[in-house]
Amino acid sequence: xxxxxxxxxxxxxxxxxxxxxxxxxxxxxxxxxxxxxxxxxxxxxxxxxxxxxxxxxxxxxxxxxxxxxxxxxxxxxxxxxxxxxxxxxxxxxxxxxxxxxxxxxxxxxxxxxxxxxxxxxxxxxxxxxxxxxxxxxxxxxxxxxxxxxxxxxxxxxxxxxxxxxxxxxxxxxxxxxxxxxxxxxxxxxxxxxxxxxxxxxxxxxxxxxxxxxxxx
Ligand SMILES: N[C@@H](CCC(=O)N[C@@H](CS)C(=O)NCC(=O)O)C(=O)O
Numbered sequence: 001x002x003x004x005x006x007x008x009x010x011x012x013x014x015x016x017x018x019x020x021x022x023x024x025x026x027x028x029x030x031x032x033x034x035x036x037x038x039x040x041x042x043x044x045x046x047x048x049x050x051x052x053x054x055x056x057x058x059x060x061x062x063x064x065x066x067x068x069x070x071x072x073x074x075x076x077x078x079x080x081x082x083x084x085x086x087x088x089x090x091x092x093x094x095x096x097x098x099x100x101x102x103x104x105x106x107x108x109x110x111x112x113x114x115x116x117x118x119x120x121x122x123x124x125x126x127x128x129x130x131x132x133x134x135x136x137x138x139x140x141x142x143x144x145x146x147x148x149x150x151x152x153x154x155x156x157x158x159x160x161x162x163x164x165x166x167x168x169x170x171x172x173x174x175x176x177x178x179x180x181x182x183x184x185x186x187x188x189x190x191x192x193x194x195x196x197x198x199x200x201x202x203x204x205x206x207x208x209x210x211x212x213x214x215x216x
Contacts, residue, residue, distance in 0.1 A: 016204035104138030
């Protein structure tokens with residue numbers, strides 16, 4: 001399979017972790033978001049929404065939207081599972097995932113932060129403050145949900161990684177790229193550290209991808 005990717009893409013980070021956990025190999029195809037390559041016809045033909053990731057199967061089928069890709073991978077390659085066996089657990093893991101995927105990340109993607117910056121005259125620090133604001137609100141929600149729920153374990157749900165950890169890892173990594181710290185989020189920090197101690201997560205990190213700056 002082929003994955004359209006870019007080093008800094010948090011949505012693609014989630015998919016890279018899932019592929020690693022499931023032991024799947026893929027050909028990466030770079031879409032340089034900083035150069036606007038997502039808008040070129042070559043990529044627009046792959047994903048008309050002009051966002052990454054896109055996963056292209058060997059038969060040419062194109063999958064898009066990171067959460068849908070994660071669910072697809074989990075259904076077709078069930079081991080290790082990214083969702084719990086029980087319905088209540090699956091609802092919790094999906095809900096935790098959506099704090100990032102539906103409510104936080106969409107507010108900070110390049111097309112949104114560049115529009116806000118251009119419209120309201122924000123400089124780089126202004127853009128970073130915008131990102132920290134929305135990722136910070138998501139982290140406040142994670143903090144409460146994770147610290148008060150006995151279903152939280154070494155990871156977001158129990159002692160093995162689920163889809164929620166892939167989403168939380170992308171959220172934390174993005175927050176830190178924009179100079180946020182996890183100091184006020186001890187449960188989140190603990191789970192993020194646990195994730196990053198796992199090479200399946202760590203090797204998928206944006207700063208370990210080709211093209212990433214040495215220090216960001
Ligand atoms: N909800 C989508 C988000 C996709 C998305 O916005 N990806 C970003 C990179 S993380 C992107 O390609 N942005 C291009 C742009 O904003 O122009 C998903 O989870 O796959």
